[in-house]
Amino acid sequence: MGKVFAFHGGVHPPExxxxxxxxxxxxxxxxxxxxxxxxxxxxxxxxxxxNVGDRVLKGQLIAEPVGRISASLHAxxxxxxxxxxxxxxxxxxxxxxDCITLETDGQDEWIEHQGLQDYTRLxxxxxxxxxxxxxxxxxxxxxxxxxxxxxxxxxHIVNTLIINAAECEPYITADDMxxxxxxxxxxxxxxxxxxxxxxxxxxxxxxxxxxxAIHALEAVLKGCELNIDIRVVPxxxxxxxxxxxxxxxxxxxxxxxxxxxxxxIVCQNxxxxxxxHRAVHFGEPLISRIVTVTGDAxxxxxxxxxLIGTPFADLLEAANLYEGRLxxxxxxxxxxxxxxxxxxxxxxxxxxxxxxxxxxxxPQAPPEQPCIRCNMCEQVCPVTLLPQQLYWFSKGREFDxxxxxxxFDCIECGACAYVCPSSIPLVQYYRxxxxxxxxxxxxQRKADHARQRFEARQARLEREQAEKEARRKARAEEAARAxxxxxxxxxxxxxxxxxxxxxxxxxxxDLKQLKTAAAVARTKLKKARDALKNAEDKGLxxxxxxxxxxxxxxxxxEEAEQAFKAAEQAEAAAAAEKGVDLKQLKIDxxxxxxxxxxxxxxxxxxxxEQARRExxxxxxxxxxxxxxxxxxxxxxxxx
Amino acid sequence: MTxxxxxxxxxxxxxxxxxxxLGYASVRFRVEGNxxxxxxxxxxxxxxxxxxxxxxxxxxxEAIANGEAINKCPPGGQSTIEALADxxxxxxxxxxxxxxxxxxxxxxxxREDECIGCTKCIQAxxxxxxxxxxxxxxxxxxxxxxxxxxxxxxxxxxxxxxxxVETTITNWKWPSPTESSSLIATDRxxxxxxxxxx
Numbered sequence: 001m002g003k004v005f006a007f008h009g010g011v012h013p014p015e016x017x018x019x020x021x022x023x024x025x026x027x028x029x030x031x032x033x034x035x036x037x038x039x040x041x042x043x044x045x046x047x048x049x050x051n052v053g054d055r056v057l058k059g060q061l062i063a064e065p066v067g068r069i070s071a072s073l074h075a076x077x078x079x080x081x082x083x084x085x086x087x088x089x090x091x092x093x094x095x096x097x098d099c100i101t102l103e104t105d106g107q108d109e110w111i112e113h114q115g116l117q118d119y120t121r122l123x124x125x126x127x128x129x130x131x132x133x134x135x136x137x138x139x140x141x142x143x144x145x146x147x148x149x150x151x152x153x154x155x156h157i158v159n160t161l162i163i164n165a166a167e168c169e170p171y172i173t174a175d176d177m178x179x180x181x182x183x184x185x186x187x188x189x190x191x192x193x194x195x196x197x198x199x200x201x202x203x204x205x206x207x208x209x210x211x212x213a214i215h216a217l218e219a220v221l222k223g224c225e226l227n228i229d230i231r232v233v234p235x236x237x238x239x240x241x242x243x244x245x246x247x248x249x250x251x252x253x254x255x256x257x258x259x260x261x262x263x264x265i266v267c268q269n270x271x272x273x274x275x276x277h278r279a280v281h282f283g284e285p286l287i288s289r290i291v292t293v294t295g296d297a298x299x300x301x302x303x304x305x306x307l308i309g310t311p312f313a314d315l316l317e318a319a320n321l322y323e324g325r326l327x328x329x330x331x332x333x334x335x336x337x338x339x340x341x342x343x344x345x346x347x348x349x350x351x352x353x354x355x356x357x358x359x360x361x362x363p364q365a366p367p368e369q370p371c372i373r374c375n376m377c378e379q380v381c382p383v384t385l386l387p388q389q390l391y392w393f394s395k396g397r398e399f400d401x402x403x404x405x406x407x408f409d410c411i412e413c414g415a416c417a418y419v420c421p422s423s424i425p426l427v428q429y430y431r432x433x434x435x436x437x438x439x440x441x442x443x444q445r446k447a448d449h450a451r452q453r454f455e456a457r458q459a460r461l462e463r464e465q466a467e468k469e470a471r472r473k474a475r476a477e478e479a480a481r482a483x484x485x486x487x488x489x490x491x492x493x494x495x496x497x498x499x500x501x502x503x504x505x506x507x508x509x510d511l512k513q514l515k516t517a518a519a520v521a522r523t524k525l526k527k528a529r530d531a532l533k534n535a536e537d538k539g540l541x542x543x544x545x546x547x548x549x550x551x552x553x554x555x556x557x558e559e560a561e562q563a564f565k566a567a568e569q570a571e572a573a574a575a576a577e578k579g580v581d582l583k584q585l586k587i588d589x590x591x592x593x594x595x596x597x598x599x600x601x602x603x604x605x606x607x608x609e610q611a612r613r614e615x616x617x618x619x620x621x622x623x624x625x626x627x628x629x630x631x632x633x634x635x636x637x638x639x
Numbered sequence: 640m641t642x643x644x645x646x647x648x649x650x651x652x653x654x655x656x657x658x659x660x661l662g663y664a665s666v667r668f669r670v671e672g673n674x675x676x677x678x679x680x681x682x683x684x685x686x687x688x689x690x691x692x693x694x695x696x697x698x699x700x701e702a703i704a705n706g707e708a709i710n711k712c713p714p715g716g717q718s719t720i721e722a723l724a725d726x727x728x729x730x731x732x733x734x735x736x737x738x739x740x741x742x743x744x745x746x747x748x749x750r751e752d753e754c755i756g757c758t759k760c761i762q763a764x765x766x767x768x769x770x771x772x773x774x775x776x777x778x779x780x781x782x783x784x785x786x787x788x789x790x791x792x793x794x795x796x797x798x799x800x801x802x803x804v805e806t807t808i809t810n811w812k813w814p815s816p817t818e819s820s821s822l823i824a825t826d827r828x829x830x831x832x833x834x835x836x837x
Contacts, residue, residue: 039808039809089808091808091811092813093806093808093811095806095807095808095811097807097808368816425816428813428816429815429816431813432812432813432814432815432816434813435811435812435813436812439810439812440718443684446685446785447681447683447684447685448681448685449783450684450685450686450687450766450783450785451680451685451696453766453767453768453783454685454687454695454696454765454766456767457765457766457767583774586755587755590753590755590795590796591755591795591796593796594795594796594797597797598797
């Protein structure tokens with residue numbers, strides 16, 4: 001056994017692990033319904049590849065990964081896809097998210113699958129792709145897609161592989177039981193990871209409160225060809241944190257904002273190692289995991305091998321839940337877990353523990369009291385931050401200062417809140433500050449993006465304007481030149497042939513021209529009327545002359561109007577013969593509808609009696625028009 | 640007498656030297672434009688909505704640099720006002736209600752079967768977030784929409800809705816812990832009694 005280092009701080013909460021290690025891992029009964037969230041991992045949610053009503057077999061791909069950091073999903077048992085839609089998911093927000101709901105058929109029929117013959121002969125990238133296809137994501141808690149971590153050997157020199165078996169959080173025994181019962185599988189998984197990353201040294205970090213697991217591991221490691229060390233570390237929370245375990249085993253600190261691979265270390269959880277073993281040797285995707293169901297409110301606390309998607313309620317029932325004693329349901333451990341309100345939330349790839357706690361076991365948090373600057377939080381912080389400073393900054397919304405005090409190095413382990421004599425929910429403050437900062441950053445990114453687009457658009461409009469201007473100028477010049485040349489040719493022609501000057505008569509009356517003519521006549525008439533009225537009022541001379549002009553104009557206007565109407569009717573008839581333009585009709589109908597709504601809105605706003613009456617008549621007309629248009633639309637639109 | 644002349648000469652020389660240095664610096668380190676405008680502009684939400692009365696965020700930033708009030712940006716809300724107050728070292732004032740109220744974030748949505756393809760909204764959109772062509776159905780690119788609402792008014796058939804952005808598990812924020820620290824636990828009952836007495 002090698003030397004074990006230490007990390008700053010840490011706490012020793014009551015372990016409460018014995019309750020759930022008395023019986024071996026049991027298979028959870030097959031639930032009636034499985035709810036498989038599309039987002040179970042860090043990264044982009046998977047994209048479903050099955051349809052509602054499809055029958056799927058156990059192990060069949062039901063959702064494929066999207067992008068580099070994502071994981072695929074497989075049917076945990078055979079059954080029928082009942083729906084794809086929102087369902088409560090294991091998330092601190094308590095919100096719903098898209099899940100594939102699978103109704104199990106009880107046959108548990110496997111899809112055809114087989115392991116890889118000899119993985120050592122395969123290209124590493126092929127082997128990693130196989131692991132990616134099996135949907136394996138880190139099972140320690142974060143759910144980072146494992147294949148991405150296995151690729152770390154490509155661009156980093158990995159000299160140490162650390163297998164995380166510390167399981168430091170109270171109550172949780174899933175990894176402990178896994179090691180006791182399936183140590184050989186874990187070793188086989190480690191072999192595969194080691195084959196891919198080729199580390200010179202492998203260490204299994206395990207806390208000294210799991211003697212049986214240590215024994216089991218030692219037994220399988222006898223005669224093993226790999227350079228594996230079991231490093232037993234003293235029980236102290238949070239020794240299972242990735243960075244803390246690295247510090248314990250190697251004495252090295254991962255720099256802030258970097259990943260362990262930057263200092264040549266890769267960490268994998270024992271559960272993940274088992275999943276890799278099953279994927280490579282049997283071709284089985286990640287469709288089940290070990291879940292600890294414990295707490296005072298269950299009669300038989302134990303570990304279950306549960307299918308992904310099993311609702312918590314089914315597991316609690318299998319562990320004999322005392323309904324009356326259940327005070328709160330916690331997902332994860334008591335230090336980092338979150339209280340959930342809904343027992344239909346399903347098990348996902350990262351669910352390691354469900355605690356059904358009684359009132360005495362996990363009472364309501366006492367009220368928050370003022371910080372007395374006792375400094376106990378600073379003494380236990382495993383990341384050597386200044387928790388109380390972070391608390392002040394988060395509370396005072398001075399997020400910049402919080403960030404400068406390395407808020408983002410906080411691993412949210414909860415040790416500070418655990419020792420706080422004023423029972424301040426410190427971690428909640430940090431989570432709040434972190435999400436505020438992240439949102440602000442996202443908004444800033446979005447704003448910058450919008451500015452870029454706005455400026456690009458502005459530049460484009462200006463360019464278009466300039467081009468238009470240039471074209472207009474060019475056209476004008478062209479026209480001027482053309483006119484010039486025409487004039488000169490005409491002059492030549494006139495000289496040559498003086499009698500040929502009559503222009504060609506215009507063709508049939510143009511509707512547009514007629515309309516303009518009618519409008520012009522109308523305007524003239526109106527003006528003449530106004531002038532006449534003015535003259536009459538003031539008793540000016542020349543009234544008679546004006547009257548004559550007026551009658552003349554009236555006649556002219558009438559004529560123009562009639563000509564226009566006749567032309568329009570002819571046009572309409574022609575159009576009717578051609579068949580009604582459906583699209584035009586649709587547009588007209590929509591415009592009429594919009595006009596009606598606009599008028600209605602205006603009507604509610606105006607208070608003037610007269611204006612109201614006018615508007616009402618207008619509205620009635622608009623409605624009539626809209627109705628007529630709608631009717632003709634429904635007549636003409638194909639059924 | 641000579642001391643006075645020497646002093647004057649020295650001061651004169653110094654003045655010439657510094658004058659030359661300053662003159663050189665003003666040419667060499669000349670800053671184009673007003674840098675404070677860029678800083679202000681980077682704090683504004685870039686919705687380009689014009690609710691402040693200026694035709695875009697940059698014009699408003701320029702106006703602020705020239706002494707305009709900082710509380711005319713409803714999309715930015717109080718947090719933008721505070722950031723601006725911080726930058727310009729002025730008092731943070733509440734949002735001017737005349738220019739609208741701070742609202743939840745929204746994005747435009749076109750009811751596509753009612754769209755007549757008039758392209759009016761496309762012309763109104765300051766960030767080119769609407770896709771479509773004449774007589775073709777238009778649609779909003781949700782990720783690019785800033786929720787500025789400028790496309791709603793020009794639509795002749797009123798087929799654009801502003802829909803509040805839904806909270807999902809990806810954009811959900813941790814809430815602030817409930818503020819109860821002003822009370823001492825054992826004081827709670829007494830405080831209530833006193834309140835009733837008043």
